[in-house]
Amino acid sequence: MSTYIERPRYHCALGGALVTINSIERAVAIVHSAPGCAASADVAATVGSGYWGTTVTDGRATPSTNIVEREVIFGGEERLKEQIAATLDVIDADLYAVITGCMTDIIGDDVRAVVAEFQKQGKPVIVAETGGFKGDSSVGYDFIWESIISQYVTKGLPKDDRLVNLFGFVPAQDVFWRGNLIELKRLLGLLGVRANTFLTPFDELPSLKESSRAALNIVFSQVHGISAAGKFEEVHGVPFVSEPLPIGPTATEAFLRRVGEQFKIDSALLEKVIADEQTHYYRFINPLTDLVNDQDFQRFGVIIGNADYVYALTRFIADDLGWIPYFAAITDLLSDEDQEKVAEHFNTIDVSLRPKLIFEKDTDRITQRLNEELEKENDPYGTPISPAFVIGSNLDRPLAAGLKAGFWGVSFPITNRIVTDQYYLGFRGGLRLATDLISVLISNR
Amino acid sequence: MTINLKSSEAPIREQRLGAITGYSGTLKDLVGRTGCGGTVKNCDRTFSQSSSCSSGCAQTLLAGIVDAAIVNHAPIGCAGDTIYHNIANQYGRFYREWGNRNIQLVNTNIEEPDTVFGGADKLREGIREAWRRFTPKAIFITTSCASGIIGDDIRGVISELADEIPVPVIQVSCEGFRSKVWASGFDAAFHAVLTGIVKPPREKQPSLVNMVNFRGSARAYITRLFDRIGLVPSFIIPFSTVAELERISEAAVTATVCTTLGSYIGTALEEQYGVPYVKTIPPHGFAGIEAWLRGIGAVVGKQAEVEELIAEERAATEGDLAELRRRFKGKRAVIGMGPSYSQSYLGVLDELGIEVLHAASWHYDQRYDYGEQPPAILRAAERDKDVTFSVADQQLFEITNTLSRLKPDLYFSRHPGSSVWAAKLGITAIPVIDEYSAFGHRGLVNFGWRIADALTNRNFVNKLAERVKLPYTEWWYQQDPYTFLEKEAV
Numbered sequence: 001m002s003t004y005i006e007r008p009r010y011h012c013a014l015g016g017a018l019v020t021i022n023s024i025e026r027a028v029a030i031v032h033s034a035p036g037c038a039a040s041a042d043v044a045a046t047v048g049s050g051y052w053g054t055t056v057t058d059g060r061a062t063p064s065t066n067i068v069e070r071e072v073i074f075g076g077e078e079r080l081k082e083q084i085a086a087t088l089d090v091i092d093a094d095l096y097a098v099i100t101g102c103m104t105d106i107i108g109d110d111v112r113a114v115v116a117e118f119q120k121q122g123k124p125v126i127v128a129e130t131g132g133f134k135g136d137s138s139v140g141y142d143f144i145w146e147s148i149i150s151q152y153v154t155k156g157l158p159k160d161d162r163l164v165n166l167f168g169f170v171p172a173q174d175v176f177w178r179g180n181l182i183e184l185k186r187l188l189g190l191l192g193v194r195a196n197t198f199l200t201p202f203d204e205l206p207s208l209k210e211s212s213r214a215a216l217n218i219v220f221s222q223v224h225g226i227s228a229a230g231k232f233e234e235v236h237g238v239p240f241v242s243e244p245l246p247i248g249p250t251a252t253e254a255f256l257r258r259v260g261e262q263f264k265i266d267s268a269l270l271e272k273v274i275a276d277e278q279t280h281y282y283r284f285i286n287p288l289t290d291l292v293n294d295q296d297f298q299r300f301g302v303i304i305g306n307a308d309y310v311y312a313l314t315r316f317i318a319d320d321l322g323w324i325p326y327f328a329a330i331t332d333l334l335s336d337e338d339q340e341k342v343a344e345h346f347n348t349i350d351v352s353l354r355p356k357l358i359f360e361k362d363t364d365r366i367t368q369r370l371n372e373e374l375e376k377e378n379d380p381y382g383t384p385i386s387p388a389f390v391i392g393s394n395l396d397r398p399l400a401a402g403l404k405a406g407f408w409g410v411s412f413p414i415t416n417r418i419v420t421d422q423y424y425l426g427f428r429g430g431l432r433l434a435t436d437l438i439s440v441l442i443s444n445r
Numbered sequence: 446m447t448i449n450l451k452s453s454e455a456p457i458r459e460q461r462l463g464a465i466t467g468y469s470g471t472l473k474d475l476v477g478r479t480g481c482g483g484t485v486k487n488c489d490r491t492f493s494q495s496s497s498c499s500s501g502c503a504q505t506l507l508a509g510i511v512d513a514a515i516v517n518h519a520p521i522g523c524a525g526d527t528i529y530h531n532i533a534n535q536y537g538r539f540y541r542e543w544g545n546r547n548i549q550l551v552n553t554n555i556e557e558p559d560t561v562f563g564g565a566d567k568l569r570e571g572i573r574e575a576w577r578r579f580t581p582k583a584i585f586i587t588t589s590c591a592s593g594i595i596g597d598d599i600r601g602v603i604s605e606l607a608d609e610i611p612v613p614v615i616q617v618s619c620e621g622f623r624s625k626v627w628a629s630g631f632d633a634a635f636h637a638v639l640t641g642i643v644k645p646p647r648e649k650q651p652s653l654v655n656m657v658n659f660r661g662s663a664r665a666y667i668t669r670l671f672d673r674i675g676l677v678p679s680f681i682i683p684f685s686t687v688a689e690l691e692r693i694s695e696a697a698v699t700a701t702v703c704t705t706l707g708s709y710i711g712t713a714l715e716e717q718y719g720v721p722y723v724k725t726i727p728p729h730g731f732a733g734i735e736a737w738l739r740g741i742g743a744v745v746g747k748q749a750e751v752e753e754l755i756a757e758e759r760a761a762t763e764g765d766l767a768e769l770r771r772r773f774k775g776k777r778a779v780i781g782m783g784p785s786y787s788q789s790y791l792g793v794l795d796e797l798g799i800e801v802l803h804a805a806s807w808h809y810d811q812r813y814d815y816g817e818q819p820p821a822i823l824r825a826a827e828r829d830k831d832v833t834f835s836v837a838d839q840q841l842f843e844i845t846n847t848l849s850r851l852k853p854d855l856y857f858s859r860h861p862g863s864s865v866w867a868a869k870l871g872i873t874a875i876p877v878i879d880e881y882s883a884f885g886h887r888g889l890v891n892f893g894w895r896i897a898d899a900l901t902n903r904n905f906v907n908k909l910a911e912r913v914k915l916p917y918t919e920w921w922y923q924q925d926p927y928t929f930l931e932k933e934a935v
Contacts, residue, residue, distance in 0.1 A: 003571070004554055012523075015522050044529070063493070063494055064494055083491070089492075090921045103590045131557075
């Protein structure tokens with residue numbers, strides 16, 4: 001069980017479910033909770049994700065029962081029923097997702113029974129119990145997906161052997177989820193595999209409704225979205241694989257080769273796609289060599305963020321950028337079992353480039369743990385990792401300043417720049433990331 | 446009605462001030478029926494959208510105290526919006542040239558087992574950690590729905606730690622489910638400061654003004670104005686220190702830019718320590734600043750200096766105001782703001798010559814803590830022309846419906862998340878996020894030019910509106926905006 005956290009880097013289960021629904025076109029959440037929950041969750045997600053901004057209803061226009069003390073005492077089921085009925089009239093959507101907050105889950109409203117009434121009338125209403133105390137945004141992502149998968153997605157459709165569903169991207173929590181999904185869809189498309197991404201502004205609800213046609217689910221995480229994919233397999237018989245986030249040419253080539261094998265892609269096509277994308281990366285990186293070399297832009301890497309990004313970023317700076325990963329802090333709330341899984345994954349990195357890995361969700365304690373590591377270094381100059389570079393969230397700027405290190409925000413929250421269609425996945429995402437990181441080093445010129 | 450600083454928490458506004466979040470009618474009707482001890486009953490809604498949480502309002506004030514820390518006794522999500530508070534903090538520090546630093550907040554991460562077995566242990570550890578980590582001058586424990594329903598004995602934990610933690614540790618009762626009026630969270634924060642921080646006066650400071658505000662952007666302007674009448678402002682609560690807050694009982698006067706914000710602390714300081722609270726309309730526009738400065742001047746005996754100052758400020762800005770009024774001729778607007786601003790801006794827009802078609806107020810306090818109706822609404826109701834008036838805790842479906850019917854040129858809003866819908870309807874939206882917009886004579890003129898600029902190029906909103914569909918059904922646009930508001934029993 002976890003204890004206190006200084007300035008959490010995620011929202012609660014309700015927040016994760018809310019932003020997932022808000023990312024799905026023509027879906028709307030009906031929040032059964034206290035007056036401020038949806039607005040608070042929304043502001044955290046839409047500000048912290050590089051100003052994602054308003055979605056269809058955004059947080060403050062999200063239908064919400066706004067229950068108060070009276071309902072805590074007498075129960076909130078009647079209020080919810082009235083709210084759902086009114087929402088169906090007022091809000092123009094094709095999927096209505098009832099999600100609950102701490103209060104309703106503690107007082108034990110039978111929300112499933114209330115929603116079942118509407119489902120019986122054929123209304124597209126689903127429900128998930130997402131009380132905030134049940135976990136973080138990623139947990140909420142899994143909860144709402146389990147409900148979508150079992151209550152909304154059509155059962156019994158024939159399979160399409162060139163169709164995959166992509167999971168593991170918690171909107172806002174992965175600040176780049178939109179761009180990342182769009183790029184993955186493009187890459188897979190080059191191999192003749194169609195991908196359902198669900199959470200970009202260009203996805204339409206029918207692709208979700210009929211997602212049970214997919215031959216495979218790919219979860220781009222070892223820990224988030226796994227239980228949703230498990231539910232998918234159980235309900236619709238679609239198996240899943242877990243893939244690390246492919247950032248940069250080395251990781252993405254490996255990813256495409258695994259996809260090629262899985263889908264028996266013609267090897268000539270596979271080689272051509274990989275070669276073309278490699279070419280794109282290197283024809284831009286190649287001319288930067290003199291800058292990077294002459295200025296000695298190799299850095300010691302300090303990487304802070306969620307399990308998926310920290311691993312992928314470590315890999316990228318080690319495998320492609322030629323930096324030295326020194327310290328990696330994973331900030332998710334993870335079970336011991338998940339921590340072990342993630343740690344094992346890090347053990348696949350060659351020991352000479354494997355960073356010290358910690359699991360720490362608390363911002364200042366990350367600094368403390370890093371300082372402890374630095375004190376152990378036997379360095380006569382007192383600067384064992386100079387020059388360093390911190391890839392983290394906006395909360396890690398003071399840490400970077402303390403190290404006199406370069407800083408770039410990749411993980412939530414990012415509040416000092418706008419993120420729209422940027423992405424860091426794939427060959428081109430790796431190019432973008434290299435561009436951003438090196439730009440920091442010359443930004444004072 | 447007297448504020449009870451012996452009590453562990455401030456009663457919510459619904460109980461204390463007769464605050465309502467549901468009403469539809471006219472300004473004169475509301476003022477008439479809530480005068481002379483009359484009250485209107487709150488109307489509930491059978492459809493509602495999210496509003497805001499008291500805990501966010503409490504934390505936005507308290508997280509700004511530079512040497513205090515917050516222990517947010519809540520599931521992690523309740524600390525989510527501190528991202529926003531941190532942005533406000535970092536901006537504020539940047540402009541004050543204080544260097545980058547995060548707000549000092551620890552969340553106790555209430556999880557499922559704690560809802561069964563209680564969260565007292567986590568709270569205890571959280572307080573210890575906040576002390577160890579920040580060595581703050583005070584620690585505020587903000588509560589949540591979860592901690593409230595579990596029934597954790599927060600006072601018990603605080604008294605257990607009394608010997609261990611040598612600074613005030615103060616409970617802030619801001620559970621979101623207690624009140625639909627998010628401003629109850631401001632009162633919870635002020636109550637905590639008044640009961641846990643403020644000390645009895647050692648000696649009066651005859652030039653000190655407690656300036657109750659949010660972010661303090663107009664510090665230089667106010668300092669200059671006050672200097673002319675021999676006063677020195679202390680801007681509270683954000684960006685003040687615990688030591689400064691300890692001494693607010695010694696001030697000559699308390700003034701505020703927002704009467705919704707200032708009512709509790711202003712009244713309490715007056716009742717408890719005899720610090721006069723300026724109860725005029727807020728200092729927006731000519732009429733606002735003049736009434737406000739006269740109110741301050743009367744307390745400190747500087748009437749003549751105030752009149753001289755007013756005459757100067759007027760002379761410096763009258764020409765611009767006349768030009769702005771000429772430009773705004775025929776322009777029509779809707780207002781949607783918190784009560785103090787909604788009422789105050791009726792006056793501001795009058796001065797600019799902009800016609801108000803409808804005003805919405807995010808809640809309405811039928812009377813303030815000192816027992817009187819809000820002064821700005823009384824002033825607005827004295828105008829010949831009545832205006833339709835609604836009270837809603839930022840129910841945007843009502844606003845969107847109203848805007849699409851009235852098609853105003855301008856929508857003036859306060860609070861994030863409201864102006865965006867007007868913009869998407871192609872209406873020029875003027876969000877009043879900075880509490881000092883339209884402050885004083887010069888602020889009014891600046892604000893006027895900002896509106897003029899916004900009206901000069903409307904391409905962004907016009908093109909946006911052509912391409913965006915709002916989430917409402919066609920059916921909804923054909924309904925009365927208050928279809929889901931319970932009818933008042935007559």
